Structures are given as C-alpha cells and as structure tokens.
Amino acid sequence: MATVARFPMDRAGWIEVGTINAIPRRGSRIVRTPRGDVALFRTEDDRVFAIDDTCPHRQGPLSQGIVAGDTVICPLHSWTISLSTGEAQGADKGCVRTHAVQVLDGLVFLSFAHIARQAV
Numbered sequence: 156m157a158t159v160a161r162f163p164m165d166r167a168g169w170i171e172v173g174t175i176n177a178i179p180r181r182g183s184r185i186v187r188t189p190r191g192d193v194a195l196f197r198t199e200d201d202r203v204f205a206i207d208d209t210c211p212h213r214q215g216p217l218s219q220g221i222v223a224g225d226t227v228i229c230p231l232h233s234w235t236i237s238l239s240t241g242e243a244q245g246a247d248k249g250c251v252r253t254h255a256v257q258v259l260d261g262l263v264f265l266s267f268a269h270i271a272r273q274a275v
C-alpha cells in the first residue's frame with residue numbers, strides 16, 4: 156500500500172517531498188500536487204522515479220502496482236510501464252507523464268517548475 160504525502164507549496168524549482176526511506180524498496184509513495192497525484196517509486200537498488208499515478212490504459216493507480224526493475228506493473232490489467240520514460244512496454248501503447256526527481260543526502264526533491272510547465 157502506497158503512503159501519501161502532501162505536496163508542499165514552494166516557489167523554488169526543487170522542493171523536498173520527504174526522505175527516500177519513506178518510500179519502501181520496490182514500492183511507492185504518493186505526493187498530492189496541484190496537477191494531480193504523483194507516484195514516487197523506489198527500485199530495489201534505490202533509484203527513485205516520479206510519474207503520474209495514472210495508468211495510460213484505463214487510469215489504474217500505478218502506485219498500487221508491482222515494481223520490477225525500473226518498471227511498474229499496473230494492478231488492473233498488468234500493463235508494464237517504464238518508470239524512466241513513462242511508456243508502456245511490449246505491444247501496449249501509451250505513456251504516462253514523468254517528473255524530474257532527485258535524491259540528495261537521503262531527501263527526495265521534485266521539480267515544481269517542471270510540473271507547472273506541464274499545465275493542462
């Protein structure tokens with residue numbers, strides 16, 4: 156089960172959204188943003204990715220999926236989504252929005268400016 160964090164409003168380009176240890180390995184954490192929920196995923200080797208929590212197939216909650224390598228398997232119909240590009244893998248077609256994320260000294264930062272640029 157993904158944990159949920161509130162998106163702190165900040166004018167700086169990068170904003171802190173918690174610690175890497177708050178994201179379980181091979182799991183996720185949701186950040187509520189002005190543009191919708193972003194799912195932070197942590198891989199087995201501690202890489203962190205941020206993508207919208209919406210499957211490109213039928214809007215399944217990707218944060219509830221299974222992390223395998225640098226992909227997540229959607230819990231609804233098992234599409235495999237790349238965490239780095241957001242693209243559906245194999246024969247499936249579709250793409251979920253990705254977000255810039257970085258980890259510094261164990262803290263996870265999202266680029267709010269990046270999210271704002273992707274306005275609807």
Ligand code: FES
Nearest residue numbers: 210213215229232
């Ligand atoms: S909603 Fe994700 S595979 Fe169908």
